[in-house]
Amino acid sequence: MKKYYSLTMDKDVLIIGAGAAGLICAIEAGRRKRSVVILEHNRDIGRKLSICGGGRCNFTNINIGPEHYISQNPHFLKSALSRYRPENFCGLLKKHAVSYHEKKFGQLFCDNSAKEIIGMFIKECRYAHVSILSGIKINSLKKNHVFTVSTNKGVFTGKSLVIATGGLSMPSVGATDLGYRIARQFGLKITPVKPGLVPLIWDSKNKKIFSALCGVSVKAKASFKKISFTDNLLFTHKGLSGPAILQISSYLTPGDEICLDFIPELNFIEIFKNHSQDKIKLKNILKDILPQRLVEVLARHFPAEKPVSSYTPDELKKIEHILRAWKVISNKTQGYEKAEVTIGGVDTSELSSKTMESKKVPGLYFIGEVLDVSGHLGGYNLHWAWASGFTAGQYA
Secondary structure, three states, X not given: OOOOOOEEEEEEEEEEOOOHHHHHHHHHHHHOOOOEEEEOOXXXXXXXXXXXXXXXXEEEEOOOOHHHEEOOOOOOOHHHHHHOXXXXXXXXXXXXXXXXXXXXXXXXXXXXXXXHHHHHHHHHHHHOOEEEEOOOOEEEEEEOOOEEEEEOOEEEEEEEEEEOOOOOOOHHHOOOOHHHXXXXXXXXXXXXXXXXXXXXXXXXXXXXXXXXHOOOEEEEEEEEOOEEEEEEEEEOOOEEEOHHHHHHHOOOXXXXXXXXEOOOOOOHHHHHHHOOOOOOEHHHHHHOOOOHHHHHHHHHHOOOOOEHHHOOHHHHHHHHHHHHOEEEEEOEEXXXXXXXXXXXXXXXXXXXXXXXXXXXXXXXEEOHHHEOOEEOOOOHHHHHHHHHHXXXXXXX
């Protein structure tokens, strides 16, 4: 019969969560000769990290800056982002001979697999004498002169406690609300949370119009108020997805109206001037610009069979409005299961921006997605994990 032994472990630093933020924090603290243990509830470390970027891990972006993040306290993240730059992480990859490349909009991806980054972290933890324990279920947590964490595998004590549990996105890879519960236990505020970078579900009107377009992709601009993103848009059987939609979704609440521009890089009037003497039908011109199935659907909403030369200026304005300002109501999203990030979290006004330490509870740190800091699509969220984890690791 297999025997199980309960551990009792006293460390300088306890870290809950072996994701991106927790791992880099542990390594930095370990380099400072702190004794560190990471407590992870999954069997494997870096579960979310292993699947991001389609398995190739979009680990950072060369355009890192505060303008690419959403937070109720936008100044909070400036210190951490200035201290840990994309070149810092790239230097770590080069040390371990992990090759990478740049894609559009400054996104950096592994040439091969995200597993290389996880392997890199395992090696770095070993060099820094960091212990990693998986399959850990936390039963209780308290603080007297030290933090005491009681688990299914024993009791752990530490002078510092770092919460790197992530947000609510992707529960299928182990996301829970543990970090928020710990914050509340110690009296920290939580800003409202919701799914971010998430596909939208059709409103009733657009479901009838676009339901046959599943699988069609088009470059489009998605706008809400003064915010807009131009990138690929994907029609799905449930609604809308693709980078342009995921980006704008982080800014929406139920009932908000977004505007879709299907020809964001074209001068519609110039197209007509170039064909002013032609007998070619508008529908046929549009099929050279947009996916045919999309043209068929949009053409039901304006006279598309007429020769280009026969349209009046008022007709052209109405057609252009349909192509450039299609309205969609964002009543529902596909929720945390499909969201790439959680918007909202532990209120950053509760923490020091220079250390990630709680102002109320000395020795208690919060890093990564559990905080009210969420990035745009394109490597920004992982970089926040690196930057916030590195910062806390210098002080914990």
